[in-house]
Amino acid sequence: MxxxxxxxxxxxxxxxxxxxxxxxxxxxxxxxxxxxxxxxxxxxxxxxxxxxxxxxxxxxxxxxxxxxxxxxxxxxxxxxxxxxGPLKYQRTRDAAHLRAAYLESADQASVYAFLNEHISHWESELQVWEDEIATIEALESPMLNRRLAVTADADREVTIAYKKFAYEGLAARARSEIEWAQRGLQLSKRLERTAAETSP
Amino acid sequence: MxxxxxxxxxxxxxxxxxxxxxxxxxxxxxxxxxxxxxxxxxxxxxxxxxxxxxxxxxxxxxxxxxxxxxxxxxxxxxxxxxxxGPLKYQRTRDAAHLRAAYLESADQASVYAFLNEHISHWESELQVWEDEIATIEALESPMLNRRLAVTADADREVTIAYKKFAYEGLAARARSEIEWAQRGLQLSKRLERTAAETSP
DNA sequence: GCGGGCATGTAAACGGTTACATGATTCA
DNA sequence: TGAATCATGTAACCGTTTACATGCCCGC
CATH class of the missing domain: 1.10.10.10 (Winged helix-like DNA-binding domain superfamily/Winged helix DNA-binding domain)
Structure with missing residues (x-):
């Protein structure tokens, strides 16, 4: 629905x-x-x-x-x-985290490729949301402006605030994904070095 | 797949x-x-x-x-x-953030109910993942232990590290969702107070 | 004897993806 | 005249959800 x-x-x-x-x-x-x-x-x-x-x-x-x-x-x-009404939460089905749990079975090059792709994916999503927030703040969002034109003065602030709030949540998620993948890259490098040291 | x-x-x-x-x-x-x-x-x-x-x-x-x-x-x-191989990212379909963008159309009570439910939902997910991380660290995960039993010594650290890494990413996401909804509750309270002041 | 866990599925409906398909208007 | 954009869909397929369905084994 x-x-x-x-x-x-x-x-x-x-x-x-x-x-x-x-x-x-x-x-x-x-x-x-x-x-x-x-x-x-x-x-x-x-x-x-x-x-x-x-x-x-x-x-x-x-x-x-x-x-x-x-x-x-x-x-x-x-x-x-x-x-x-209540909101139905769809059960988690997260391919990236599923794969992350078994990265020891992937080639080192694939691990880097995977994590770097995860970063690019979420960076491009983040870009969209940050742009959207900036557009809303500058009162330059066409859709929001159309809505505000038919909204009572008293409700405008609320309308703007919730829209920004929604996009900020998505941006926060994107940042969290990026940071996670970056920690993954560091971890992967460290593990590779450790492996090289123990079995030279 | x-x-x-x-x-x-x-x-x-x-x-x-x-x-x-x-x-x-x-x-x-x-x-x-x-x-x-x-x-x-x-x-x-x-x-x-x-x-x-x-x-x-x-x-x-x-x-x-x-x-x-x-x-x-x-x-x-x-x-x-x-x-x-490469991973397919499924396009975003996030009902909670979709609703958040239009919260000005909901009753104040529904806004609170929605955000509080969001918090409980992600808190229970967070619980699962934090427990799982603790179990992995204590080497008490039955599935991981079965896997470790057939894993070469040199690969054990890597296997454990990636598993923890995966669950930490999910936990980070959960925390981000909880913080977002808490900011939403504060925002909602502030907007309600503002509305009450402007039209008493 | 009965309840809980073990063990296996089928079927219908729904939602989403991918590919296919067509044609009109507008502007350079 | 040709490309971009406006405009509308259909069809096959796949994955997911929900409901239904059955029956054994084991311990109390």
Whole structure:
């Protein structure tokens, strides 16, 4: 149900087409909840049949078609219910840490490659989130600004604060992953040296 | 392929039945890569047809049956290949942080409930990992000890070090999540007070 | 005799990935 | 005229979740 909630969260900002939503998912929001277009379009159709959203169909040129979706009362309620209800935690399935537990079975070169790739992966994620935080602080986030335009003055600070809070959590996680992999590189070097000393 | 790798990693420790593997998955290993029994039994069957493992069939009493699996040469190679190959990172899909970004739409009570639940969730995960680290350090981990028994002296330190390293990474993540949610509680209190002051 | 742990699965549904597929509009 | 971007999907497959299903062995 989280894909649905993510879509509703975006549509609450303002009516959007599947294509526009997909663009958002490939950017900032997609780094919290990823979804490819092949999942977005069918889900929007499903939500429309359940009347959580309604499509305003626009013709484009002679044959083109564009469906702009609006959140209905029922959709708004579904989102609020999701926000106030309990959250299901999916069980951990962490390939990197699984592999880390058995690194003694990998070649030394593969250990370095693995840890360095882990660092690059999380550094690029960190970059996205730090940029997003900076954009929010500078009040230059298009989506957030659209939302703020329809938000009561008193609620603006709260809206901004929670958005920053969310991204800061993801950034903290990324930093934790990077530090961990860096400790891993040091550990690996130390173990290699030890091995060389004991069996020369 | 990670479920498969996790199963191979455990079976490399020593031959085990589906039931024993399932027990391991519901304990320490399962907190890195969760898998229910309904996934384990069919996967073992599949791996057996692909000859990565072989089943030693034992009858139990009159009708009972027990299949103890051994890793074959091909299975060992498949594991080593997985260890040395690149790792696929699954795209982020984090319901907690998604919700956090829109907390202004939740009731104040739900915000507290959500953050407190996040804290309990990660505290219990942290507990598991810290216990596991302590068990490893005290050389009291049954699975690790079985592995060490068939490991050359020179490789023991490495085996222990990487296992601890893996669990430390997970513990660090848990701590990061707990701290984040605690900052969230403080933020939420501050915002509530601000709101009360501006519109009394 | 009964409860708990041992032992094995099947089946349906759901969510996500990957590949395939098409065509229109807009601007250089 | 051709490339980029807008715009919309389908289909097959795979992995995961949830629920269902059965029955033996051992110790109390």
């Amino acid at each position: 989280s894909l649905r909630s993510a879509l509703l969260a975006l549509l609450r900002i303002g009516p959007m087409s599947g294509y526009e939503l997909q663009k958002q998912f490939s950017q900032s929001v997609g780094h919290v909840w990823h979804a490819p277009d092949s999942q977005i379009y069918p889900e929007l159709r499903k939500m429309a049949t359940e009347e959580l959203i309604v499509a305003e169909e626009q013709t484009r040129g002679s044959a083109g078609m564009r469906r702009v979706y609006h959140v209905t009362e029922a959709g708004e309620q579904a989102f609020i219910d999701w926000m106030n | 990670s479920l498969r790798s996790a199963l191979l990693a455990l079976l490399r420790i020593g031959p085990m039945s589906g039931y024993e593997l399932q027990k391991q998955f519901s304990q320490s290993v399962g907190h890195v890569w969760h898998a229910p029994d309904s996934q384990i039994y069919p996967e073992l069957r599949k791996m057996a047809t692909e000859e990565l493992i072989v089943a030693e069939e034992q009858t139990r009493g009159s009708a009972g049956m027990r299949r103890v699996y051994h890793v074959t040469e091909a299975g060992e190679q498949a594991f080593i290949d997985w260890m040395n």
